Amino acid sequence: MRRNHPSLLWATGSVLLVLMAVWAMPRFNLFTEGSGELLVLHLIIELFSVFVALLVVVMAWNVFTDENRSTSRTLIFGFSVVAGLDLMHAVSYPGMPDLLTPSSTPKAIFFWFLARAFDLLTFWLLALGVRLPGQRWHALAVAVGVLAVVFAWGTWCLDWFPTTYVPGEGATTLNGQIDLLLLAGYWAAAWVFVRSTHSLRNRYLAWACFLMGLAQLLLNGFADTGDVLLFFGHVLKIAAFALIFKGTFWLGLRAPYNLLQQSEQQLRSKQTELDTLLSRIPAGLARIDVAGRYVYVNQRLAQRLGQPVEHIVGRPFGEVIRPERNATVGQHLSLALSGQPTGYEGQTYLVNGEPNHATVWMAPEHDSAGQVVGVIAVVLDVTEQRRLQQDLAHSMHEIAELKAALDAHAIVAITNAQGIITSVNDKFCEISQYRRDEVLGQSHRIINSGHHSEAFFRDLWQTISSGNVWTGEICNRAKNGSLYWVHTTIVPFVGKDGLAEQYIAIRADITKRKQAEQDAQRMALHDALTDLPNRRLMAERVSQAIAHAVRDKHVSALLLLDLDHFKEVNDTLGHAQGDELLRAVANRLRASVRQTDTVARLGGDEFVVLLTDIAPDMAAATAAASDWAEKMRAQLARPYELHGEPVIATPSVGVVLFGSATDDPEEMLKQADMALYKAKAGGRNQVCFFDPSLQAEVNSRTSLLRDLRAAVELDQLRLLYQPVVDRARRVLGVEALVRWQHPERGLVSPAAFIPLAEQSGIILQIGEWVLDTACAQLSAWADDPVRKAWTIAVNVCARQFNEATFVATVEAALARAGANPAHLRLEITESMLQSDLDSTITKMRQLNDRGVRFSLDDFGTGYSSLSYLKLLPLDQFKIDKSFVDDILNNRKDLAVAKTILGLASNLGLGVVAEGVESAAQYELLATYGCEAFQGYLFCKPVPVEALPRQSSI
Ligand SMILES: Nc1nc2c(ncn2[C@@H]2O[C@H](COP(=O)(O)OP(=O)(O)OP(=O)(O)O)[C@@H](O)[C@H]2O)c(=O)[nH]1
Structure with a gap:
């Protein structure tokens, strides 16, 4: 509406101006009625209208596009009629040559009114968008028909039309009314055009309607044909037709042209767009x-x-x-x-x-x-x-290889989110012994062994369902019921929603490793020889037994058994037979206890039996334990048969009872050991109960051992030397004897500390010290004119000699002191010759090759086999003091001494008689050929300073 305001203003302004002009203008005749100028001018004006109307028709016929065809039919029909009627109007104008009937003003007015009626009709049809049916030529044909009818009517039947003009009086009232009617029709049409689409054509047509209305206003009430108003009315009509031409020309010619231009433009931009698109x-x-x-x-x-x-x-x-x-x-x-x-x-x-x-x-x-x-x-x-395809193929190949490798080495199963198995590989079937169709659709419960607790699987599910990887070891059960262990890694595949969609379980068979672990664990807690629990497991069982005993208020017993002289079995029958015997002992012990009891081997020939809950009180328990122990002792004391040979191996048994919370497994074992010690000391093959008085004895042993360990470092050991003399009492050498000078205990006798030193292994340290000291002494005597020829005899115990490094130790001592090996004599005992003779001979020969000499100490006390004596690089025998002591009264001792002397003579060895305390002993031995003597008769063991300075005593 706003866009129409200027037009409305113009229109309103024009109307007012025209009305004012008409009002103010003096009325006069521009032309004389019927004058030639008037006719020509009128004809020109009308012909222009006719020309314009025909142009519109021609354009509507040819140029209009398909969608405007209906409009074109309206234009063809309307403006053909209007052109014809205007032509008739011009031709019938008064003064024009007669056409069939005389020209006259009423005739001209008739054709005028009808011409206006038809152009008004055409305007309305266009304004209302009424579309005429049919083809273009239909519209033209109807127009020609209408023209023929109207022409006939205006030519011959004009009387049928009301009088609109009276010559001499001018236009009738009806004429004026028709003019006003037309005016109203035009302006209403103009209004409809304005209100309809705002196309340019409609705007022109609106103005044309408006001007046509205005023309009708001027024509209203003209006096005669030469009236100035009539002239202006025609001028406005020309203007209106010019606008119609403009409007229809725009629609018919300009618009298509514009459309063409637009299309070309669009085409060009489309082309550019297409080019851009195609290039992109x-x-x-x-x-x-x-x-x-x-x-x-x-x-x-x-x-x-x-x-x-x-x-x-x-x-x-x-x-x-x-x-x-x-x-x-x-x-x-x-x-x-x-x-x-x-x-x-x-x-x-x-x-x-x-x-x-x-x-x-x-x-x-x-x-x-x-x-x-x-x-x-x-x-x-x-x-x-x-x-990418190649990469993909490569990746697929790699994945396939990986899968093949995985399938070849791992047990793989895939489950859905609910744990239902959806896929398994061959390994899974192989190890579980289930066919694939038997496990698909099942859960892993099918291979559950029952080995793990529910909490174990709860934890597993919690881990994987929250999207985490679970790794652990699981024991599964195969179809045939056998168990197998797998190291398992379960990986959840998490979906977009963060929840696990499926799980892949990759497992490795670790059954063998588990078996090995179990074996190792068993080995760690069991004795390999007898398969009995070992010390560690026994300690655990004892702890449990203590707890039970306390809880159930029962007394239990711990028996410590040690075979008597088992070493001799080893020594005489061999280690393998010793083992056999230990296994037999284990079996007998096992067979003689209840299922709830425990038999363990602590090591060597030591066994422990734990008898739980044997009685409710100590008195009863003592009796019960005594029965048990005696029963077991008797069982073990029965002869064994080793490779067809009967062997006797009696046990000594130490018993300790327990039942209070304060009992400590280690302490109890110590107490049992004390009781055992007592049984051994009491003559073996007997049962002894732990008695608190034993404790004191043990304590003193323990403190002695503690002091002994420190003795070497604290320089508390002393070496005494006892001379060895020949028949002329000339000193041949000395025997080095170790003593322990304790600051509080005083001089401790070798009998008190040497066994302890041997048991504890301190003897090695002591032995080395003795060797070092003796060698240093030899070296010190090297320049002494009296003592430089003396030998020093050093006692070597079995433990020391059996050390693999023994030869090296002796050589090192000699080297350190720079002593002459020929002056060092090592005294070995018979018992040392009973085990591993080959190694003994080798060691002795090695040292003998270096010059070191050997004496066989305590000869006659052991079980020396005469056959091997000749194999040893021995230099002399020593007749044990036990034979010398009673040699004067005891014929047997004398016989032994004589035998030794005879044997030595036969083997070409020297003999030293030990413990010679009287001249009678000395003389008797000398009588039978003894050439060297040692004993209090000549000299007690003395410090080096107290040794005689002269060569004979
Ligand atoms: N055959 C065999 N002998 C062993 C084994 N372990 C230790 N021995 C030996 O067992 C012996 C244990 O000796 P002991 O108990 O100290 O002494 P014993 O000869 O039994 O004398 P007493 O116990 O004092 O009566 C040592 O000779 C060890 O070498 C073993 O596994 N097999």
Whole structure:
């Protein structure tokens, strides 16, 4: 509406101006009625209207587009009628030559009114958008019909039309009323045009209607045909027709032209858009004509071909592409030109020499008649795609290999989120012994061994269902009921919602390792020889037994058993037989206890029996334990049969009872050991109970041992020397004897500390010290004229001699002191010769080769086999003091001494008699050939300073 305001203002302004002009203007006749000028002018004006109306018709006939056809029918009909009627009006104007009937003002007015009625009708049809049916020629034919009727009416039947003009009086009232009616009709039409679409045409037509109305206003009430108002009215009509022409011309000629321009513009922009699109799409495009020439290539293809677009277009493909592609491209082009779409993929090289993969499609292009006019080719670079495909294939291959490797080595199962097995590999079936169809659809419960607690599986599910990896060891049960262990890793596959969708379980068979672990664990807690629990397990069992005993208020007993002289079995029958005996002992012990009791081997020939809950109180327990212990002692004391030979191995048994919370396993074992010690000391093959008085004895042993350990470092050991003399009492050498000078205990006798030193191993340290000291002494005597020929005899105990490093230790001592090995004499005992004789001989020979000499100490007290004596590099025998002591009264002792002397003589060895305390002993021994003597008769063991300074005593 706002856009119409200026028009409305103009219209209102024009109306007011015209009305004011008409009002103010003096009325006069411009032309004399019927004058020639008037006629010519009127004719020109009307012919102009006719011309314009005909132009409109011609334009509507030819130019209007299809959608305006209906409008064009209205225009053709309306303006054909108007042109005809205006022509009739002009021709019938008074003064014009007569046409069939005389020209007259009423006749001219009749045709005028009808002409206006039809142009008003046409305006309304256009304003209301009424579309006339039929074809253009229908509209023209109806118009011609109407004209014929109206012409006939105006020519011959004018009387039928009301009088609108009276000559001499002018226009009638009716004339004025018709004018006003027309005016109203025009302006109403103008208003409808304004209110309808705001097209340019409608605006022109609105103005035309308005001017036509205005013309009718001027024509209203004109006096005669020469009236100035009549003239102005016609002028306005010309103006109105000019506007009609303008409006219809715009619609009919300008608008299509504009449309054309617009279309061209759109076409151009579409073309640009298309070009941009075609150059941007990730494919090369080409149109090739039937002659194989490029009609179009997009930028991408041109780049690919390495030439600018303008160089390619118009040239045959063979000149543009690489020569080696000619055959393939030509072949497919021919196929496409034959009307068959085709495509291929191939490798080529780009201008920069890079290899390139492309897929090419060729499709025939047809014209409207269906003839093939060319080919559209699409070239798609698939290098990256191929590379990805290759990578993918490679990855797939790798995954397949990985899977194969996994399947070959791991047990794999996949389950859904609910734990239902959806896939298993062959290994799974192999180890579980289930067929694949037996496990698919089942949960892992099918292989549950019952070994693990519910909490174990709860924890597992909690871990994996929250998206975490679970790793652990699981014991499963195979179909045949056997158990197998797997190291398991369960990996959840988490979906987009963060929840596990499926699980993959990868397992490794660790049954063997588990078995080994269990074996190792068993070995750690059991004795390999007898398969009895060992010391560690026994300690645990004792702790448990203490707890039970306290809880149940029962007394239990711990028995410590040690075979008597087992060492002799080893020594005489061999270690293997010793083992056999230990196993037999273990079996007898096992067989003689209840299931709830425990038999353990502590080591060597020591066994422990734990008898739980034997009685409710100590008195009863003592009796019960005594019975048990006696029973066991008797069982073990029965002869054994080792390789057909009967062997006796009695046990000594130490018993300790327990039942209070303060009992400590280690302490109890010590107490049992004390009782055992007592049994051994009491003559063996007997049972002794632990008695607190034993404790004191043990304590004193312990403190002695503690002091002994420190003795060497604190320099508390002393070496005494006892001379060895010949028959003329000339000193041949000395025997070194160790003593312990304790600050509080005083001089401790060797009998008190040497066994303890041997048991505890301190003897090694002491032995080394003795060797060092003796060698140093030899070295010190090297320049002494009296003592330089003396030998020093050093006692070597079994433990020391059996050390693998014994030879090296002696050599090192000699080397350190720079002593002459020939002056060192090592005294070994018979018992040392009973085990591993070969090694003994080797060691002795090694040292003997260096010059060291050997004496066999205490000869006659042991079980020396005479046969091997000759194998040993011995230098002398020593007759034990026990034979010398009673040699004067005891014939047997004398016989032994004589035998030794005889044997030595036969073997070419020397003999030293020990413990010679009286001259009678000395003389008797000398009588039987003894050449060397040692004893209080000559000299007690004395410090080096107290040794005689002269060569004889
Ligand atoms: N055959 C065999 N002998 C062993 C084994 N372990 C230790 N021995 C030997 O067992 C012997 C234990 O000796 P002891 O108990 O100290 O002494 P014994 O000869 O039994 O004398 P008493 O116990 O004092 O009556 C030593 O000779 C060890 O070498 C073993 O596993 N097998």
